[in-house]
Amino acid sequence: MLKNSFYVYGTGECRVPANLNFGDYFLKRAWEYKDKPALINGSTHEVYTFGELLQDSMNVAVSLTHIGVRKGDVVAICTETKIEYWSAVIGTVYTGAVLTAINPTYTAGELKHILSISEPRYMFCSPSYYEKQEKTLKSIAYLKKIILFGDTGPSDVLLFKDLVLPISSDVKSDLIVTNRLIRNVKYEEFQPVDVNGHEDVLFILYSSGTTGLPKGVMLTHLNVLTSCCFPSALDPKSTGLIITPWYHTMGLNGILAALVVGRSIVYLAKFQMDLYLSTIEKYKISQLTVVPPVLVAVCKTESQYDLSSVQVMYSGGAPLQNDTLSIVKTKFPNLIGVIQGYGMTEATVAVTRTLYSQASKAKAGSVGKVVPSTVAKVVDIETRKPLGPNQHGELCFKGPQIMKGYIGKDRRDDCDDEGFFKTGDIGYYDEDHYFFIVDRLKELIKYKAYQVPPAEIEALLLQHEAILDACVVGLKNKESGEVPLAFVVKQPGKVVTEKEIQSFVAERLSNPKHLRGGVRFVSEIPKNPSGKILRKELRKMVSKVTSKL
Structure with a gap:
């Protein structure tokens, strides 16, 4: 009957049609x-x-x-x-x-x-x-x-x-x-x-499989309708550019949410730097939907294209750190703001986000507030007790956009006793109920008694002028449990050594986050189509690396 003071409740309304079809x-x-144009091929101009x-x-x-x-x-x-x-x-x-x-x-x-x-x-x-x-x-x-x-x-x-x-x-x-x-x-x-929109499945999509085999995610008509009836994250009157694959929930359900409000979408089949930048210039794109690796790559590329039309960027798929945001603003001169959202296939698209109307006031590094008709809580990883502001724990959500379940699996296995879906992601909310993502629960590096989030080290590495891309994983160590190991892609034409990178991190992050596992130089960081790093692919290489203490 009474609200829980440790829960965060989405505000506003989400009105869905009565027939749920x-x-x-x-x-x-x-x-x-x-x-009106619905879809425009940025390559062929169809x-x-x-x-x-x-x-x-x-x-x-x-x-x-x-x-x-x-x-x-x-x-x-x-x-x-x-x-x-x-x-x-x-x-x-x-x-x-x-x-x-x-x-x-x-x-x-x-x-x-x-x-x-x-x-x-x-x-x-x-x-x-x-x-x-x-x-x-x-x-x-x-x-x-x-x-x-x-x-x-x-x-x-x-x-x-x-x-x-x-x-x-x-x-x-x-x-x-x-x-x-x-x-x-x-x-x-x-x-x-x-x-029957409550029960009938509309889409079967597949979990990302970044930590195991993909599972079939059942999304009902109600799930997708709810996602499409949230207040629009981007301005329906402006043309946007998207490169997300359409079989992924961010591409499929994200575009459907845009189309039902009459938004025209320019799309590209894949990311190619020159084509991407020239498309922005040709169509005077004002809104971009991106994943962080694309932003980083764009910002580290010298080009003469006119990018002044871009006013708002919507970033999802992976955490975008504060330091990356500051770099982005130097590349796009008229950028009002970068807004972020947080979601997953199991939540249709988003459970938290910032709207385009709030772009200029968006909190740096935040993935926004809980969407309407949704309840969130952050729980202690061990005790499962709800936590208050600025306390790190597992993010859990309950709302009409949360999946019906995985095919062949009891829904209760992935939800708690109150029906909250357990995301497996670590994060927190502040006093104003803005949410922040720390890392995946399964990807935290256990160094002695510390839990080290790889995303924080990766965000720092991307600030280095000689680093194009990076991923950090845990390397098993008898004395410490695990130590951070970095896989690094060099910026073309730049020279940097393992010792220089280790020193760069040691000067800027606390002791548990130092790269005691060393640095491996690779040609690319494997990612799935939504931009999430496939750490399991890099972990296969970890056994060949000797830790350095």
Whole structure:
């Protein structure tokens, strides 16, 4: 009945439609902006309007239903960045089916593992990935039909173009004859399949797998609607640039949240420095959605591109430290502020964030405040007791955007007795209820009686003029438990030694954070598509390193 004084409660309202049907919600919202650009390819400059997206997705939905897709069926999509992606996704949503997004870089073994989690009956696939994994895909018994993007394909697959493109333009004809769509579906005659938004799964996405095998995350219609109905983190009237992969929750649900408020998105298939900077200049991008490694790389690159249009940056995927923020502001002369959010696939997108309207007043290093309709607490790692302001502990959240659960796993395994999801991240909140991220619980380095956060050392290393990228992991040591070891990527043309880097850290951080494990120079730091460091890949190399005390 009474609020807990150690809990932090999100303020404001989050109004979701009564029928809790994301397909119906998207259809009606996108119709309001039908003449406006929805997505712009920053490389080819192709423009895809909201109206075109709606028409294609309605056509796809009717065609999918005709070939047998039904409510509750799982439909996978695995492709490189293609504009057809969105009509395939939205069309699937309209049918009441469950959409699962697959990473198109997966090997045969990874693909088999991921598909075994969700067991899709249908799959949208790019020609290049199908060619590479045809044998694996044909070996999967539960996969009933492949739908191939592109103009041609084997006789045993369907072509996406045959689902989306009608044979005739005669608006008075029958809708479907034999196996083909005869004409375009009309907005006035179309209705998405009814769903139970509280329970029915909309998306199956996959946890990042930075500390183990990925797990299937079930997100309901309510989860995604809630995320899309939060106050917009970025200005809907301004054009933004995004490079996040669309199969990742930050790309998929982040773009959906932008589209339902009519925001135009410029996208790039991957990060290439010159193309990225030239796209900002060409489209006079005012808002960027980035991950910290991109910001660091941009700030350490000499260029003549005009970046004066950028006013707000939204950073997510990994902690962005104060020192990095100060460097960013020197690169973008008209930058009002860098705003941060914190979330995860299990929370659809965000559980804390700062809004664009607060960019100039954002607290440096903070990931913002708790979003509406959400409750947060920080608990002691050992006792699980709630902690007050400025005390470090595990972050836990409860709200309507938190996942239904992992496939094949009891939800109670990942939530406490009060229903709070245990994130595994270490952080704290201050007296004003702004949240700050310290590090992953599983990634803390246990040096003697101290818990050393790798992210703090990494943020310092990135300030060094000769360091382009860095990662810190724990190296086992008999006397101390673990000692910090740094993997470092040198800035091109710069020279720096292991001893210089160790001294650089020792002069600026307390004793437990010194690089007693040494420094290893590498060509790159492995990361997943959302920008999170894959420490498990570097830990494989740790056994070959001898600690230095």
